[in-house]
Amino acid sequence: MATDQWTIADILAWTQGHFENLRPGSPRLDAELLLAFVLDCPRLDLYLRADQPLNEKERGAYRELIQQRAAGCPIAYLTGEKEFWSLSLEVNKYTLIPRPDTETLVENTVEQIRNRQNKHSESQCLIAELGTGTAAIPLALCAELMNLHIIAVDCSADILEVAIRNLQRHESLLSPRDNRIELVKSNLFSRINPPAKLDFIVSNPPYIPSGNISKLQVDVAQYEPHTALDGGPDGLSFYRYLLDTAPGLLAPEGEMLLEIGFDQRTQLSLLLKDFPAWKTSAFLPDMQGNDRVWKLGLSELPLSWKLTCSIDNRQLI
Ligand SMILES: C[S@@+](CC[C@H](N)C(=O)[O-])C[C@H]1O[C@@H](n2cnc3c(N)ncnc32)[C@H](O)[C@@H]1O
Structure with a gap:
């Protein structure tokens, strides 16, 4: 033919x-x-x-x-679109393509914030996100919850331009729902100026060991931005920074939820011993049973965990 x-x-x-x-x-x-x-x-x-x-x-x-x-070019870079949490997001060569894996982080974060809001229904929930990329995580949170103020940080102006357009696309998730996403260009959290201590920190940080990036499949290694992937020599640089810095930013009952690599639990548990400010730590699995989310708290039993206990009628301690 x-x-x-x-x-x-x-x-x-x-x-x-x-x-x-x-x-x-x-x-x-x-x-x-x-x-x-x-x-x-x-x-x-x-x-x-x-x-x-x-x-x-x-x-x-x-x-x-x-x-x-x-x-090898990923489809999302060719179409300029990727769906995440049922939201259509703009992506380009500067941004990581949001992954379904990160929906596990969103699910767990929504649950923790909801627990907090059930207790403090009046007050706005103050959250900071490190490494927002397309703004996938804060927009997904705003799709599920109301009364959030999220300070979302990334280190690149090119990335934040994409994030701004995604916020404009999904404006209906913001002010009509009493949600606010504040985008800040900042190296790590160096330039954020929250109005109060944070209730939550959330992040899907770069966590691939530098030497492993070239071994990833070509779609990722050759096309996705290495600043979004490179977690330093052992892949843990951003966790080290967050474990050290977050206690100074969080409220006493604040919590931190982080995406982790499927094989990083043991290394992270060891790392935690150097940061005694953290009183609780739990690794949460995805649907396949891999530990992909790390939940940390500053109080012996964070507020949201207490609530979970009373709802489930279980004794944790
Ligand atoms: C793994 S990507 C996550 C992107 C998005 N949150 C998601 O889940 O799809 C990590 C993000 O961290 C950003 N990043 C890397 N180094 C940073 C730094 N020093 N300060 C702020 N953001 C940084 C990257 O630009 C990238 O957008």
């Missing part, structure tokens, strides 16, 4: 086969996402319009994307 007669169904079938060899992760989905992007339609429409041939311009644009994907 001449390629100028190729229909949507033909092209999807061909691309799927092409990607099965070169980029085997999710070949059909990748093909559909790219074609839906070129045709500017929802993915479902590809099936409703399966017999429609593509015109020359559409074929050219699609061919270009296929080549870039075949070379």
Whole structure:
């Protein structure tokens, strides 16, 4: 068949086969996402319009994307979009692509904040986030909760421009819900100036050991920004900083929730011994049973844990 007669169904079938060899992760989905992007339609429409041939311009644009994907470029950088917590977010080459893994951090953080708000329903909950990227985490929190003031920090102006546009996209999650996200360009927390002690610190920090980055799959190693990945020689630099700095920023019953690498629990438990300000520490698993969230508290039994205990009617201590 001449390629100028190729229909949507033909092209999807061909691309799927092409990607099965070169980029085997999710070949059909990748093909559909790219074609839906070129045709500017929802993915479902590809099936409703399966017999429609593509015109020359559409074929050219699609061919270009296929080549870039075949070379390893992540789909999200090609379409400029990624869905996180059911929110469509802009991404670009400066930002990490938000991962489904990080939804485990969001789930646990929502639960802790909710526990606090059940106790202090009137007061605004004050949160700082280190390394906001696309603002995926604060926007997801605002989608679930009200009355939040989140100070979200990143070190790059290029990244914060993307974050600003994502906040504009999802404005309905902000002032109409009494939520505020304050974006601050800052190296670590050096430039934040919270109006009071923080109730929570949340972060998905860079945590890949520097020497391991080049060994990651090409989509990540060659395309994603290394400042978003590089956790220093042992991958723990940001945890070390947060364990040291956060106690000075948090309220006495404040808590910190951090995403961690699936294999970092043992190292982090050892590291914690150097930071006696922390009185509680728990590693929380994702759906696969991997420890992916580290929850730390400054009081013997943080407020939210007490509430959990009384709700579950269990004795923890
Ligand atoms: C693993 S990414 C997380 C991005 C986003 N929160 C998410 O979960 O998708 C880490 C983020 O930390 C930022 N970062 C790296 N070093 C930083 C520093 N010294 N100060 C502030 N942010 C930093 C990076 O630019 C990146 O956006």
